[in-house]
Amino acid sequence: MIAIILAAVLAASAAPAFAAIPPAYTNHTVGGTAGWAFNSSTNSSNTNYTDWAAGQSFNLGDYLVFNTNSNMTIVQTYNATTYALCSTDQDDSNETSVYADDGNEGFGIAESVAVALTVEGPNYYFSDSGDDGIQCSKGMRFEINVEHGLGLPPSLSQPPPPPPPLWPATPPSTESTGGTAGQTGGNASGCGAPAGIVWSGVFGVAVGLVLA
Ligand SMILES: *[C@@H]1O[C@H](CO)[C@@H](O)[C@H](O)[C@H]1NC(C)=O
Numbered sequence: 622m623i624a625i626i627l628a629a630v631l632a633a634s635a636a637p638a639f640a641a642i643p644p645a646y647t648n649h650t651v652g653g654t655a656g657w658a659f660n661s662s663t664n665s666s667n668t669n670y671t672d673w674a675a676g677q678s679f680n681l682g683d684y685l686v687f688n689t690n691s692n693m694t695i696v697q698t699y700n701a702t703t704y705a706l707c708s709t710d711q712d713d714s715n716e717t718s719v720y721a722d723d724g725n726e727g728f729g730i731a732e733s734v735a736v737a738l739t740v741e742g743p744n745y746y747f748s749d750s751g752d753d754g755i756q757c758s759k760g761m762r763f764e765i766n767v768e769h770g771l772g773l774p775p776s777l778s779q780p781p782p783p784p785p786p787l788w789p790a791t792p793p794s795t796e797s798t799g800g801t802a803g804q805t806g807g808n809a810s811g812c813g814a815p816a817g818i819v820w821s822g823v824f825g826v827a828v829g830l831v832l833a
């Protein structure tokens with residue numbers, strides 16, 4: 622019985638692409654020990670975030686953990702123009718979200734913010750603090766490419782689209798989107814939800830065999 626379940630799960634997960642087993646979900650600490658910070662004395666970022674990002678791979682369902690303080694913001698956008706401008710001023714679409722935008726609490730208040738990766742493809746990050754986007758233009762910025770990996774876990778799936786025909790319908794997820802706490806504008810996720818549904822479907826097949 623166990624062998625049958627294992628075979629069914631393996632076949633279901635391996636068959637579509639004959640791909641290598643995707644990596645587990647990962648939390649990436651932005652900038653490593655340097656954190657996400659701009660030093661106004663040296664007028665530079667604490668580290669080179671482009672170099673930091675180049676050293677790792679990113680997948681749906683991963684989180685970026687920003688260890689930062691209220692002198693910086695965290696802007697997440699899928700809009701290359703907004704990223705190039707170092708500014709959200711001309712973009713209030715659902716492609717752009719601002720996290721940790723709590724500068725009115727005072728300067729230099731430490732905080733740690735986890736931002737979920739919910740959209741495949743180019744994701745851009747910058748701080749829009751400082752006059753004329755000075756933090757961003759001086760290095761508080763980086764771009765990553767988010768790959769599919771395991772797909773979105775149910776905890777990050779938005780209210781699902783109509784269920785795909787191959788699988789039994791699954792009840793809508795009622796969990797909130799964990800990574801969007803602190804979001805002050807726009808809707809950060811939505812694409813990629815079908816992946817979560819497919820995985821629920823695979824799980825459903827395994828459960829069905831157990832019950833049988
Ligand atoms: C990654 O961060 C999220 C959001 O803070 C958290 O729920 C999850 O437990 C973390 N995962 C690991 C492996 O640390």
Ligand SMILES: *[C@@H]1O[C@H](CO)[C@@H](O)[C@H](O)[C@H]1NC(C)=O
Pocket residue numbers: 660661662663
């Ligand atoms: C800014 O850089 C200066 C010079 O390297 C350093 O002495 C200072 O501690 C830094 N400030 C912060 C807040 O990291």
Ligand SMILES: *[C@@H]1O[C@H](CO)[C@@H](O)[C@H](O)[C@H]1NC(C)=O
Pocket residue numbers: 661664755
């Ligand atoms: C930081 O650099 C910018 C651009 O080079 C410059 O306009 C600004 O005056 C500098 N700020 C400080 C505090 O040195």
Ligand SMILES: *[C@@H]1O[C@H](CO)[C@@H](O)[C@H](O)[C@H]1NC(C)=O
Pocket residue numbers: 700701702703706708709711712714715716
């Ligand atoms: C992208 O941002 C630019 C300006 O930042 C804005 O003009 C444009 O409408 C945005 N595109 C989308 C698809 O939201």
Ligand SMILES: *[C@@H]1O[C@H](CO)[C@@H](O)[C@H](O)[C@H]1NC(C)=O
Pocket residue numbers: 659660661690692728729
């Ligand atoms: C935050 O910004 C204020 C005002 O520019 C500055 O005095 C303070 O040193 C900064 N704090 C940190 C931790 O960078």
Ligand SMILES: *[C@@H]1O[C@H](CO)[C@@H](O)[C@H](O)[C@H]1NC(C)=O
Pocket residue numbers: 669670671672759760
């Ligand atoms: C970060 O390093 C890259 C080379 O890896 C360089 O092209 C880029 O200008 C650096 N960024 C900053 C802000 O110094």
Ligand SMILES: *[C@@H]1O[C@H](CO)[C@@H](O)[C@H](O)[C@H]1NC(C)=O
Pocket residue numbers: 713714715806807808
């Ligand atoms: C976010 O999504 C909700 C529900 O779909 C919608 O009512 C709201 O207008 C959206 N907000 C933005 C900024 O797109």
Ligand SMILES: *[C@@H]1O[C@H](CO)[C@@H](O)[C@H](O)[C@H]1NC(C)=O
Pocket residue numbers: 699715716740808809810811812
């Ligand atoms: C933004 O909204 C549009 C239209 O509702 C939708 O097609 C798109 O997937 C959304 N993008 C993101 C990143 O949520």
